[in-house]
Amino acid sequence: MKKIIGLDIRMYGLKHAGIGRYTTNLLDELTKTDSFNRFRWVLFVRQEDLPKLKEKYQDKFHYIKANFIHYSLAEQLFFPLIIYKAGCDLVHFPHFNVPFLYRKNFVVTIHDLIKHYSRGPQTTTKSQFIYYIKFFCYQLIIKNAIKRARRVFVPSKFVKKQITNHYQINPKKITVTYEGASDKFSILKFQFSNKEKEETLKKYQIERPYLLYVGSVYPHKNIDRLIEAIKTARKEISQINLVIVCSRSIFWERLRKKISSAGAKNYVKLTGFVPDQELALLYQEAVSFIFPSLSEGFGLPPLEAMASGCPVISSHATCLPEIYGKAALFFDPFDPQNIAKKIIKMVKNKKLQDQYRARGFKKTKKYSWKKMAKETFREYRLVTSNQ
Numbered sequence: 001m002k003k004i005i006g007l008d009i010r011m012y013g014l015k016h017a018g019i020g021r022y023t024t025n026l027l028d029e030l031t032k033t034d035s036f037n038r039f040r041w042v043l044f045v046r047q048e049d050l051p052k053l054k055e056k057y058q059d060k061f062h063y064i065k066a067n068f069i070h071y072s073l074a075e076q077l078f079f080p081l082i083i084y085k086a087g088c089d090l091v092h093f094p095h096f097n098v099p100f101l102y103r104k105n106f107v108v109t110i111h112d113l114i115k116h117y118s119r120g121p122q123t124t125t126k127s128q129f130i131y132y133i134k135f136f137c138y139q140l141i142i143k144n145a146i147k148r149a150r151r152v153f154v155p156s157k158f159v160k161k162q163i164t165n166h167y168q169i170n171p172k173k174i175t176v177t178y179e180g181a182s183d184k185f186s187i188l189k190f191q192f193s194n195k196e197k198e199e200t201l202k203k204y205q206i207e208r209p210y211l212l213y214v215g216s217v218y219p220h221k222n223i224d225r226l227i228e229a230i231k232t233a234r235k236e237i238s239q240i241n242l243v244i245v246c247s248r249s250i251f252w253e254r255l256r257k258k259i260s261s262a263g264a265k266n267y268v269k270l271t272g273f274v275p276d277q278e279l280a281l282l283y284q285e286a287v288s289f290i291f292p293s294l295s296e297g298f299g300l301p302p303l304e305a306m307a308s309g310c311p312v313i314s315s316h317a318t319c320l321p322e323i324y325g326k327a328a329l330f331f332d333p334f335d336p337q338n339i340a341k342k343i344i345k346m347v348k349n350k351k352l353q354d355q356y357r358a359r360g361f362k363k364t365k366k367y368s369w370k371k372m373a374k375e376t377f378r379e380y381r382l383v384t385s386n387q
Helices: 015-028 047-060 073-086 128-148 157-167 194-203 222-235 252-262 277-285 300-307 320-327 335-346 350-364 369-385
Strands: 004-008 040-045 062-065 090-093 106-109 150-153 174-176 209-213 242-246 269-273 289-291 313-314 328-331
Touching: 004 313, 015 157, 015 369, 040 047, 040 073, 047 062, 062 335, 073 350, 090 194, 090 369, 106 128, 106 369, 128 157, 150 157, 150 300, 150 320, 157 174, 174 369, 209 222, 209 300, 222 242, 222 252, 222 335, 277 300, 289 300, 289 335, 300 313, 300 320, 300 350, 313 320, 320 328, 320 350, 328 335, 328 350, 335 350
Parallel strands: 004 040, 004 090, 040 062, 090 106, 106 150, 150 174, 209 242, 209 289, 242 269, 289 313, 313 328
Antiparallel strands: none
């Protein structure tokens, strides 16, 4: 009898940012593995995603509705009952929020430990009382997930070392599965006409030349210092603009106020959500991609930029030197003057842009979602074979 693998995909789709992209690509690539039919597969899904998933994957999976909000009490109390009823031999949770009451075999993906280090009242829009209750619950739940999981998947060696040191667990339990840039961002496969370029830039009211940032605007993303750096860089490159693409963030209004108070409204553009096809175009048309983050588990957007032929300027914090190597021009994320210096260096030197563009292309070949899924599937087989 085939063993049953359950996948919690309640965070499926780009509306869930990086975790949604990870989940989507994992599913897509799992269905292509040679031994996919070795198991029976169950997806725990939200009702709103069910029609799209059934149309896309048809009978490759069995679908079970699980309309529980993430980080909610209902998720902790009632989701385990649905999983138990499904009779799974192994469940993969793609995020740390594993129900505390689920006591059967599972594996978990821990994308980072950012909340361990980027914390305090300044990292929330809630009251301090609510924040500290949520932070206490977070600590309990992620510790339970890491300690009880049969395997812990992480996107970098940096995160593996963090978890090993913080929770004192056997490093052999942790598997590094690097992520990858989707083919939809490849400049080798997708070229845009001049008409498409002009219409898209006009749609988002973007003026060339511009630097591009893609991601959330949480405090650890360090956007405040980036705005200071752009303001400084414009003293030497007066026409350079900054475009910030962010699908969702509770800190959106806070950032708007920062841009206004810095007198940067004329050259810092907030676009909101941008579909992947248009995002690929924005990558291609940017003079450079910039990533000022103070803490990452992998750092996917710069890899997408590299695949799109966009040279990358990046913070040298946490895992980023491990992931990008010599394919990015690094700066000190705590020093706006240093950030500005590297912006000026890249923007004014087309030869340097070409150099980092070539390095970026080469670096993207190291990573792929296909490889990530195969390594994940291998661990499913190892874990279930020992049951």
